[in-house]
Amino acid sequence: QVQLQQSGPGLVKPSQTLSLTCAISGDSVSSDSAAWHWIRQSPSRGLEWLGRTYYRSKWYNNYAVSVKSRITINPGTSRNQFSLQLNSVTPEDTALYYCAREGARLTYYFDYWGQGTLVTVSS
Amino acid sequence: QSALTQPASVSGSPGQSITISCTGTSSDVGSYNLVSWYQHHPGKAPKLMIYEVSKRPSGVSNRFSGSKSGSTASLTISGLQAEDEADYYCCSYAGSTTFLLFGGGTKLTVL
Numbered sequence: 001q002v003q004l005q006q007s008g009p010g011l012v013k014p015s016q017t018l019s020l021t022c023a024i025s026g027d028s029v030s031s032d033s034a035a036w037h038w039i040r041q042s043p044s045r046g047l048e049w050l051g052r053t054y055y056r057s058k059w060y061n062n063y064a065v066s067v068k069s070r071i072t073i074n075p076g077t078s079r080n081q082f083s084l085q086l087n088s089v090t091p092e093d094t095a096l097y098y099c100a101r102e103g104a105r106l107t108y109y110f111d112y113w114g115q116g117t118l119v120t121v122s123s
Numbered sequence: 124q125s126a127l128t129q130p131a132s133v134s135g136s137p138g139q140s141i142t143i144s145c146t147g148t149s150s151d152v153g154s155y156n157l158v159s160w161y162q163h164h165p166g167k168a169p170k171l172m173i174y175e176v177s178k179r180p181s182g183v184s185n186r187f188s189g190s191k192s193g194s195t196a197s198l199t200i201s202g203l204q205a206e207d208e209a210d211y212y213c214c215s216y217a218g219s220t221t222f223l224l225f226g227g228g229t230k231l232t233v234l
Contacts, residue, residue, distance in 0.1 A: 039225075046126060046212075046225060046226070046227045046228055047169075047212050047214075047225035047226075047228065048225065049214075049222065049223040049224070049225065062219075062222055064222065064223075065220065065221065098168065098169070107157070107174065107175070108157045108159070108214075108216040108223060109157070109159035109171060109174040109175070109214065110159070110161070110169070110171060110214075111171050111174075111180065113168035113169055113170075114168065115168055116168060
């Protein structure tokens with residue numbers, strides 16, 4: 001059974017960096033079939049896909065155009081996890097953030113989700 | 124690229140069937156059989172209900188079914204039960220630039 005456990009601060013100041021981590025159990029971040037995604041939900045934007053990281057002999061990323069200049073998703077270096085960093089945040093980045101697994105290659109659906117982290121951008 | 128279009132709300136009585144539509148374009152829903160549907164109870168993680176247009180994950184009731192015609196995908200729930208009351212979201216692959224799009228969500232009310 002795959003489990004995704006999110007952690008990170010719930011309050012970030014404007015212009016600073018939002019950082020969240022998703023710890024994986026029951027699978028490996030370096031799986032050669034899975035991909036690891038971040039998705040957010042806000043009242044104004046609904047569900048919004050942010051990006052993903054995956055390993056196929058080397059690490060790859062894909063990012064949403066809307067956040068491409070500000071986002072980094074990295075696999076964990078020593079732990080079975082992956083992280084989200086979103087730079088230069090504004091109140092528009094206030095949302096419920098989820099990590100999720102795409103369980104098989106080129107399937108583009110999410111079979112496991114984290115519990116969600118509410119992040120508020122406010123001074 | 125805009126989100127996929129879903130009705131804001133649908134409702135039905137216990138035992139009835141309802142259908143939620145998800146309208147995209149020829150660049151997303153119309154081009155790929157990579158539409159998925161998620162059930163979301165507030166405060167809980169979304170749950171995968173349908174993938175690749177019409178496939179059901181293990182453990183999901185066969186009361187849930189999916190289909191697609193042109194650029195519109197649909198989720199049908201038959202034999203409505205009170206526990207089906209939730210928000211439902213569609214999602215589609217949209218090519219290597221836009222990548223993934225979600226619908227705006229549909230609130231299902233079981234009367």
